[in-house]
Amino acid sequence: MGVHLVGGGFGRAAFAAFTAEVVALAATDGRQRPSVVVVTVREDASAKHAGDLVDALTDDGAIPVDAKVVAVGESDLVDPGVFAGADGIVIGGGLTPAYHAALEGGYDVIRAAVQGGVPYLGFSAGAMIAAEHAILGGWRIGGVAVAPEETAEDLDEITVVPGIGLVDVSVDVHVAQWGTLTRLIAAAESGAVDGGVGIDESTALIADAEGLRIAGAGSVWRVFAGSDGVTVSSDRAAR
Numbered sequence: 001m002g003v004h005l006v007g008g009g010f011g012r013a014a015f016a017a018f019t020a021e022v023v024a025l026a027a028t029d030g031r032q033r034p035s036v037v038v039v040t041v042r043e044d045a046s047a048k049h050a051g052d053l054v055d056a057l058t059d060d061g062a063i064p065v066d067a068k069v070v071a072v073g074e075s076d077l078v079d080p081g082v083f084a085g086a087d088g089i090v091i092g093g094g095l096t097p098a099y100h101a102a103l104e105g106g107y108d109v110i111r112a113a114v115q116g117g118v119p120y121l122g123f124s125a126g127a128m129i130a131a132e133h134a135i136l137g138g139w140r141i142g143g144v145a146v147a148p149e150e151t152a153e154d155l156d157e158i159t160v161v162p163g164i165g166l167v168d169v170s171v172d173v174h175v176a177q178w179g180t181l182t183r184l185i186a187a188a189e190s191g192a193v194d195g196g197v198g199i200d201e202s203t204a205l206i207a208d209a210e211g212l213r214i215a216g217a218g219s220v221w222r223v224f225a226g227s228d229g230v231t232v233s234s235d236r237a238a239r
Contacts, residue, residue, distance in 0.1 A: 001021055001025065001114070001117045001118060001119040001208065002017065002018070002021055002119050002120075002206050002207060002208035003114065003119075003120050003122075003130060003166045003167060003206070003207045003208070004017060004018040004119065004120065004121040004122070004204050004205075004206050005121075005122050005127035005130060005167070005171055005197075005199055005204060005205045005206075005207075006121060006122065006123045006124070006126075006127060006173075006199070006202075006203070006204045006216075007124065007127065007173040007174055007175060007198075007199030007200050007201050007202075007203050007204075007218065007220075008093060008123065008124040008173050008174045008177070008201040008202075009177075009200075009201030009202035009203070009217075009218075010052060010055075010056045010202065011201075011202025011203075011216050011217050012056060012059060013202070013204075013215055013216045013217065013237075014056075014202050014203055014204040014215055014216035014217075015056045015057050015121070015204070016215065017204065017206055017215055018057065018088065018090075018119055018121045018204075019057050019058070019059075019063055019065070021088070021119040022034040022036055022065070022087045022088035022119055023063070023065075025087045025088070025117065025118070025119070026087045032064060033064045033065060033066045034065055034066065034087035034088060035065075035066045035068060035085065035086055035087050035088075036057065036065055036066070036067050036068065036086065036087060036088040036089070036090060037068045037070060037082055037083055037086040037088070037089050037090065038050045038053055038054060038057075038067050038068065038069050038070065038090040038092065039070045039071075039072075039078055039082070039089075039090065039091050039092060039102075039103070039126075040053070040069070040070070040071045040072075040092035040093075040094065041071075041072055041073070041074055041076070041078075041092070041094055041095070041098045041099045041102045041103075041125075042071065042072075042073070042074065042094050043073065043074050043094075043095075044073065045071050045072055045073040045076070046071065047069050047071040049071075049092050049093065049094065050067075050069040050070075050071050050092060051069075053090055053092055053123060054067045054069070057090065057121075068082070068086070070082050072102060074094075074095055074098040074102075075098075076102060077101075077102055077105060078102045078103050078105075078106060079106075080105060080106030080109040080110075083106065083109055083110060083113055083118075086113065086118060087118065087119075088118060088119045088120075088121065089110060089113060089114070089118060089119070089120045089121070090120075090121045090122075090123065090126070091103070091120075091121070091122050091123065091125070091126030091129070091130075092123050092124070092125070092126055093123045093124030093125045093126060093173075094124070094125055095125065095153055095154065096124075096125040096128050096129065096134075096135075096136045096137050096153045097136045097137060097153055097154065097155065097159075098125075099125040099126065099129055100129050100134065100136055100161060100163070103129065103164075107163070107164045107165070110164055110166075111164055111165055111166065114166055120166060121204075122166075124173045124174065125173075127171050127173050127199060128163075128171050128172065128173060129163045129164055130163060130164050130166040130167055130171065131163045131164075131165075131166075131167055131168075131169060131170045131171045131196070132162070132163060132165045132167065132168050132169075132170075133160050133161075133162070133163065133170050133193050133194075134160065134161055134162070134163030134164075134170065134171070135158065135159070135160055135170050135171070135172055135183070135184070135187060135192075135193065135196070136153060136155060136159045136160070136161055137151070137152050137153025137154065137155040137158075137159060138152055138153070138155040138156060138157050138158035138159045138183070139151060139152040139155075139156070139158070139183065140156055140157055140158070141157065141158055141186055141187075141190050141192070142157075142190075146158070146182055146183060146185075146186035147179065147180055147182050147183035147186070148178065148179050148180075150178075151174075151178050151179065151180050151183065158183060158186065158187050158190075158192055160187065160192050160193055166207075167207055169194075169195060169196045169197055170184070170187065170193040170194075170195070170196030170197075171196055171197055171198075171199065172184040172196065172197075172198045172199070173198070173199050173201075174200075174201055175198035175199060175200050175218075175219075175221055176200045176201070176218060176219065177200065177201050180198065181198045181221055181223075181232070184196050184197075184198050184221070184223050185223055185230050185232060188223050188224070188225040188230050189225060189229070189230050191225070194225060195222075195223050195224040195225050196223050197220055197221065197222055197223070198220070198221035198223065199218075199220050199221075200216075200217075200218025200219050200220070200221075201217075201218060202216050202217045202218055203215070203216035203217060203218035203219065203220060203237070204216050205220045213237075214235055214236060214237040214238075215237050216237055217237075218236070219234045219235065219236050220234065220235050220236075221233070221234045222234065222235070
């Protein structure tokens with residue numbers, strides 16, 4: 001099963017492959033309604049963002065899915081037991097350091113579930129923490145501005161921590177919309193990360209048994225650090 005990394009935005013095409021996977025997984029047990037755990041971490045523990053994710057997953061209810069919403073506040077922890085028996089795991093967006101803190105205690109549980117065949121969809125923050133070396137945010141390196149301050153996620157220096165480990169490249173999101181590609185480039189140039197991928201909104205990078213593919217409306221930007229500096233290239237979904 002796949003790891004689906006969505007760069008933000010609610011374009012249906014970025015979610016369709018994940019939904020198809022969880023439906024197929026449930027069907028192997030003769031069930032028509034897959035069970036999907038949707039975790040969101042928001043300042044007020046509101047479930048609104050989770051509802052938006054469920055609407056995108058289910059095409060506004062046209063596709064039958066049993067969504068188990070776990071909406072917690074930014075200072076709360078998520079019980080790893082919520083992922084038991086899930087046909088799919090969705091981790092939403094918001095303040096990336098808060099998601100890391102809330103879910104870190106369950107990273108091994110999420111990783112084991114995905115290794116056992118459960119599809120994972122990370123949306124924005126959920127995509128960033130899916131990496132082995134997760135960029136949590138920040139806008140400066142050594143005090144020098146390298147990205148827009150408003151994208152800093154309440155961090156000053158670019159901060160990289162151990163993530164869930166579902167993909168071996170670092171991830172940044174909202175790339176074309178927020179200008180965060182420069183953060184990824186600077187992180188690679190400084191050696192904070194080996195390289196990574198930047199994902200536009202309404203765009204998914206999907207890693208599965210068949211390799212890597214792109215779905216949705218935008219681009220995925222590849223950043224590699226080498227002896228001659230940092231190389232940047234991009235790809236879009238096949239039209």
